[in-house]
Amino acid sequence: MTVTHQEELDGLKAIGRIVANTMQAMARSMEPGMTTRELDAIGSALLAREGAVSAPQTTYGFPGATCISINEEIAHGIPGRRIIAPGDLVNIDVSASKNGYFADTGATFRVPPTRPKLDRLCRDGRRAMEIGIAQVASGRPLAEIGRAIGRFAATRNYTLIRNLASHGVGRSLHEEPTEIATWPTRGDTRRINRGLVLTVEPFLSTGGLWAADGADGWTLYSEPAAPVVQYEHTVVATDKGAIVVTLPG
Template structure:
C-alpha cells in the first residue's frame, strides 16, 4: 500500500497500536502453566475490545486469533492445549484488521529462567529488527535491509530462516511488495517508494536455515532444529526515514 492521506496514516497507526497492545498484553501474561489457547484468548479480547478482528482468521481461516509458536515451532503455531513451561521460548505474532486497514507485529519471549545463549538471541533479535528498520527511507533499495541484517547475523554467528520473508501490507494482510528478504538477496532490485507500507520481520536463529512444514497445515519448524526468534514491526517509508506503525504506546 502507498499511503495517500493523513487519514490513511492514522487508520494504520490505530490498527498497528492495537496489534502491539495485544502482543504486549499476551507477553505480560506468559507464565508456567498457561496454555497457548488461554494466551490466545487474551489476545482476542484485546483486539475485540478495540474494535479490531484477527487477520489470520479473517483472511485465511486460521484456527486461532493469534499465532503462538513455542520452542521447536518457528512460526504459525496454532493455539491449543500446549502448556507453557519455565524456560520455554515463545513467539507471539498478531495481525489484525480494523476499518479496512491491517497491521502486523510480533515478538519473542523467554519464560524465566532462560539459558544465557537464548537470552542473548532475544536481545540480538531485537537489534536485527531495528538494524533493518534503520535502512528504511524513500529511494533506498529494499536489498539494504537483508544486507545489513545478514552482516549482523554473520558477525555474531547466527543464521537466518531463508524462506520466511517480510511483505507489503495496508489494505490487505499480504500485498505488494511481496517476499521482501530479510537476508542478503542479490536478486532483490526493488526500491522503497514514498508512503510505502510493509513489514520487517527477520527470523534470527542459533542454527536454523529453513522453515519446514509439520503435521498440521499451519505450524512451521526450523530446519535444522534450533532456537529461533522473530521480532516484527509494520513500517512506512518516507523521505525522512521510517515511521513505525506497530507501537503500543
C-alpha cells in the same frame, strides 16, 4: 499499500497500536501452566474490545486469533492444549484489521528461568529487526534490508531463516511487494517508494536455515533444528526514514 494522506497514516497507527498493545498484554499475562489456547483467548478478547478482527482468521481461516509458537515451533503455531513451561521460548504474532487497515507485529519472549544464550539470541533478534528498519526510506533498495541484517547476523555467528520473508501490508495482511528478503540476496532491483507500508521481520537463529512445514498444515519448524527468534514491526517509508506504526500506547 502506499500512504498518500494523513488519514491513512492515522488509520494504520490506530490498528498498529491495537496489535502492539494486544501482544504486550499477552506477554504480561503469560505464565507457566497456562495453555496457548488460554493465552490466545486473552488476545482475542482484547482485539474484540478494540473493534479489531484477527487478520489470520479472516484472511486464511487460521484456527486462532493469534499465532503462538513455542521452542521448536518458529512461526504460525496454532493455539491449543500445549502448556507453557518454565524456560520456554514463546513467539507471539498478532495481526489484525480495523476500518480497512491492517497491521502486523510479533516478538519472542522468554519464560523464566532464562538461559544466557537465549537471552542473547533474543536481544540480537530485536537488534536485527532494528537494523533492517534503519534501511527503510524513500528511494532505498529493498534488498538493503536483507543485506544489512545479513551483515549483522554474520558478525554474531547467527543464521537467518531464508524462506520466511517480510511483505507489504496495509489494506490486506499480505500484499505487494511480496517476498522482501531479510537475508542477503542478489538480483532484486526493487526500490522503496515514498509511503510504502511493509513489515520488517527477520528470523534469527543459532543454526536454522529454513522453515519446514509441520503435520498440522500451519506450524513451521526450523531446519536444521535450532532456536529461532522473530521480531516484527509494520513501518511506513518516508524521505527521512521509517515510521513504526506498531508501537504500544
